[in-house]
Amino acid sequence: MAVSKLPVRSCLIDGEAIVCDKDGLAVFDLIRGHGSKASAVLCAFDLLELDGADLRRRPIEERKILLTELLHGSNLSIVLNEHFKEDGALVFNAACQLGCEGIVSKRLGSIYRCGRSPLWLKVKNPAAPAVRREAEEDWGK
Numbered sequence: 001m002a003v004s005k006l007p008v009r010s011c012l013i014d015g016e017a018i019v020c021d022k023d024g025l026a027v028f029d030l031i032r033g034h035g036s037k038a039s040a041v042l043c044a045f046d047l048l049e050l051d052g053a054d055l056r057r058r059p060i061e062e063r064k065i066l067l068t069e070l071l072h073g074s075n076l077s078i079v080l081n082e083h084f085k086e087d088g089a090l091v092f093n094a095a096c097q098l099g100c101e102g103i104v105s106k107r108l109g110s111i112y113r114c115g116r117s118p119l120w121l122k123v124k125n126p127a128a129p130a131v132r133r134e135a136e137e138d139w140g141k
């Protein structure tokens with residue numbers, strides 16, 4: 001377990017397992033593939049607990065700094081999800097051009113909440129294969 005190799009007594013990381021294609025783009029269908037589990041990495045979004053301290057009520061920017069420090073220099077199968085402070089529309093357009101599934105924008109100062117939050121906005125790229133597949137599955141219901 002990669003988390004057990006981190007220099008902490010305990011931690012709780014919010015993230016998602018991903019498998020990337022040859023271009024480095026996370027592709028949802030690859031996580032389902034046979035043998036792909038070996039190449040899966042945890043894309044870390046947030047740090048919720050560190051050495052027994054509950055961080056969920058601390059601002060997102062503090063949690064991101066702590067997460068960056070925790071993962072800095074580690075060659076583990078945990079990667080920091082890149083975050084940007086630029087205008088959301090510019091970041092979204094760039095993500096779409098790369099073929100990403102979309103972006104999640106989080107208001108500075110926001111605390112961590114399970115589930116949906118009015119302080120977090122998820123915007124999906126309608127041209128991304130995973131989003132198209134999700135829409136097709138919804139139509140079939």
